[in-house]
Amino acid sequence: MDIRxxxxxxxxxxxxxxxxxxxxxxxxxxxxxxxxxxxxGVGLIHREPAHRTQYREVEISTREYxxxxxxxxxxxxxxxxxxxxxxxxxxxxxxxxxxxREHFIKGPDDYRVMEFYLKDAVYTDNYAVISEYDRRLGPDxxxxxxxxxxxxxxxxxxxMGMERFALxxxxxxxxxxxxxxxxxxxxxxxxxxxAGCPAPLLQLGDNVSSVVVGRxxxxxxxxxxxxxxxxxxxxxxKKLAVHMDGRxxxxxxxxxxxxxxxxEAITPPPMGxxxxxxxxxxxxxxxxxxxxxxxxxxxxxxxxxEHTRELLSQAGSKRGFAISVTEDAPVEALERSLGVIAGVLxx
Numbered sequence: 001m002d003i004r005x006x007x008x009x010x011x012x013x014x015x016x017x018x019x020x021x022x023x024x025x026x027x028x029x030x031x032x033x034x035x036x037x038x039x040x041g042v043g044l045i046h047r048e049p050a051h052r053t054q055y056r057e058v059e060i061s062t063r064e065y066x067x068x069x070x071x072x073x074x075x076x077x078x079x080x081x082x083x084x085x086x087x088x089x090x091x092x093x094x095x096x097x098x099x100x101r102e103h104f105i106k107g108p109d110d111y112r113v114m115e116f117y118l119k120d121a122v123y124t125d126n127y128a129v130i131s132e133y134d135r136r137l138g139p140d141x142x143x144x145x146x147x148x149x150x151x152x153x154x155x156x157x158x159x160m161g162m163e164r165f166a167l168x169x170x171x172x173x174x175x176x177x178x179x180x181x182x183x184x185x186x187x188x189x190x191x192x193x194x195a196g197c198p199a200p201l202l203q204l205g206d207n208v209s210s211v212v213v214g215r216x217x218x219x220x221x222x223x224x225x226x227x228x229x230x231x232x233x234x235x236x237x238k239k240l241a242v243h244m245d246g247r248x249x250x251x252x253x254x255x256x257x258x259x260x261x262x263x264e265a266i267t268p269p270p271m272g273x274x275x276x277x278x279x280x281x282x283x284x285x286x287x288x289x290x291x292x293x294x295x296x297x298x299x300x301x302x303x304x305x306e307h308t309r310e311l312l313s314q315a316g317s318k319r320g321f322a323i324s325v326t327e328d329a330p331v332e333a334l335e336r337s338l339g340v341i342a343g344v345l346x347x
Contacts, residue, residue: 002139003043008200010322011239011262011287018345019312020322022141022289023338027325033335040342044141045324046133049148050197051123051190058120073098079116082109086158097328103161105168111175114159115182123189131198144241145199147229148190151183152221153206153213162212180221188228195232202240203264204229209246218251223258230259245291245326249273252282264289265326268311271295276314287320297329297337304337308344 001009001017009016022043028034038044059078064071073088087102104114133143148154155176156165168176194202206222213222230240241262248255248266252274255263263286268276271293279288296307308323315321323341325334 003038003041004137004139004142006041007043007142007322010318010320011201011241011289013287013319016318019315019318021324021338021342021345022322023325023334025141027328027331028334028338029331037335037338037342038140040339041346042338042342044137045144046137046141047144047146047203048130048133049126049190050130050145050199050202051193052126054122054124055117055120056122058117072101077104077113077117079113079120081116082113084110084113084117091328100158100161103159103164105155105160105164108172108175111172111179115179118182118186121186123193125193125197127196127198134199142201143199145194145197145202147194147202147204148187149206150204150222150225151180151187152217153208154183155180156212157207184225191229191232194229195236195238200238201262202229202233202238203243204240204260205243207246208242208244208248208251210248210250212246213251215250215254218254223254227259230261239287241289243326247273252278255286256283260286262287262289265291265324267291267327268293276311277316280314280316287322288315289322289324291326292323292337292341294327294329297325297333299337301336301340304340305344308341312344 003020006016006018007020007022010020020043021041022045025044025046028037028044057080061076063074065074066072071090073090074085075088076083076085084104086100086104088098089101090098104110130143130145137143149157156162160168226242233240239261241264242260243265244263245265245267263279263283266272266274266279266288268290276288276290293307296304311323325338
């Protein structure tokens with residue numbers, strides 16, 4: 001089996017020749033070591049949205065500047081009813097993402113701006129780009145279609161931040177609910193594009209963590225939307241994965257009831273709090289596409305190998321199980337640990 005066949009077999013509960021091993025492509029720079037790892041069976045995962053977004057009246061701009069020796073980015077959304085901005089700080093360790101230092105919504109008036117911004121969007125399909133990436137990857141990986149976070153998760157992570165989210169959820173519920181309803185309507189258009197895209201696997205990038213989402217909001221906001229999207233995919237052959245990279249213990253029974261196919265990016269202990277054995281028992285109908293325990297990448301090879309064997313033992317089967325790297329780690333450490341993991345999987 002090649003890498004693509006192996007991953008699709010595992011995620012469809014078929015019997016791959018060995019447990020798939022993948023990594024988000026931007027985490028592994030191209031070069032000699034990367035080529036050697038691909039030859040050892042490490043698959044590249046490229047993520048693309050199923051839609052493109054354009055705006056009729058909204059203007060979005062980004063300005064880079066320095067403040068107290070820090071490199072910052074200000075991203076501004078200008079609309080006829082006002083403007084909002086967020087401040088980003090590129091993380092310095094691996095230069096792969098940005099920390100949000102200020103969120104778009106800082107007060108009541110910002111809700112109106114965000115609603116206009118959402119209503120102004122025009123969506124078109126991104127199918128040609130998805131097909132082209134799949135062609136380029138060939139047997140070396142897959143183009144995973146990344147669907148936006150569910151509205152409530154997007155509000156939390158991208159628009160508001162935890163403190164503003166918590167305050168407005170209780171003190172400005174009318175504004176909160178109004179924005180959420182606008183997002184629901186527009187995001188369902190995105191889900192239609194995802195359902196029709198030329199890709200077998202879809203990912204909701206929800207970054208679920210039980211200590212942030214909580215049981216009440218998970219039941220109220222996440223579960224109904226998982227069911228809606230899952231039903232939308234019925235008959236398409238596509239599998240729905242949810243990015244659940246946080247601590248999940250208090251959500252275990254609710255995840256079991258949720259309608260999606262793959263728990264993606266779940267991280268084993270000691271970083272996560274649900275073992276692979278517990279996950280297998282609690283969610284027998286959900287495939288596990290795990291994030292290899294990030295703290296292990298810097299350990300000696302024999303420790304990495306033993307941890308890999310323990311994960312395989314707890315998984316119990318190659319069906320419905322795959323290992324990936326979805327969280328940042330030093331490139332040099334990844335290059336070493338991926339070789340060890342791939343070697344164990346090939347045994």
